[in-house]
Amino acid sequence: MINVLLIEDQRLFSEGIQAVINREVDLQVTAVATNHKDAIHKINEQHIDVVLIDVHLRHIEGIKMTLGVKERYPAIKVILLTTTVDEDLVINGLNVGADGFLLISLYAENLIRAVRDAYNGQVVLSGDVAKILAKKDLQFNKKQILAQHLEHRNIQFSCREIDIAYLLMEGYSNKVIAQKLYLNVGTIKNYISDIYSELDMRNRVEVIEYLDGLLDRNR
Structure with missing residues (x-):
């Protein structure tokens, strides 16, 4: 029973x-x-x-x-x-x-x-629910590919920075990213600032275009 x-x-x-x-x-x-x-x-x-x-x-x-x-x-x-x-x-x-x-x-x-x-x-x-997990698996694969491309360029992002970089590429605002990752907006801003520094870029548009370009090479 x-x-x-x-x-x-x-x-x-x-x-x-x-x-x-x-x-x-x-x-x-x-x-x-x-x-x-x-x-x-x-x-x-x-x-x-x-x-x-x-x-x-x-x-x-x-x-x-x-x-x-x-x-x-x-x-x-x-x-x-x-x-x-x-x-x-x-x-x-x-x-x-x-x-x-x-x-x-x-x-x-x-x-x-x-x-x-x-x-x-x-x-x-x-x-x-299964469809959502299939979508998340696809996202995970994209994150892995992004991390590999960055690593090949001697750019070491933490797992959290990869998460945030991916969400930036998806067009989410800082507030939404914070909600999705259960962090406060200030913390997200700090991570994004670190991403700018590591990529030697000055703004969101530059970062997104660069990261999109890395993934485009894999399509």
Whole structure:
């Protein structure tokens, strides 16, 4: 039997998920929690295999909840549920150890399959979430190529500088870059100033044109 803890503070949605899971012979919602403290208490009291977490909980972010569960109980599988596909939310959720990320709008049979697959060690993703990861993989490859081109010119960027350089090339403002990297705007400005110095350039336009030119050589 796969024992599931559901962390959800919307009663109607909670009851719907319980009904879907509890009709299966090999699955059961063993406990329901509405907040972090209650969830940890339930895990300590009962044997839990899989945790389903609404990423949009009102009193605590689902990402923080995931981190708390995985730090204390790394063997437990955690699947995040979301109403919308947000790139930063997906990446952050997987980075803190989530074993899956699913859209709430998925069919009941897909939820059941995902719980079983996560229990068996697979990463479970809705189609739209998988597309985001494919896009991120492409971005990662571009960053690697950019770093290699710079290194060939004896320019050593740190990993953070590569991240910022790539986002500059994508046309993002300092404020948006700061939000994406969870840094303050002042820190981003300092990094960009360092990038200017390392490239011996004076402004954003020069830097972007130069970096774009490096990647163009690889196309």
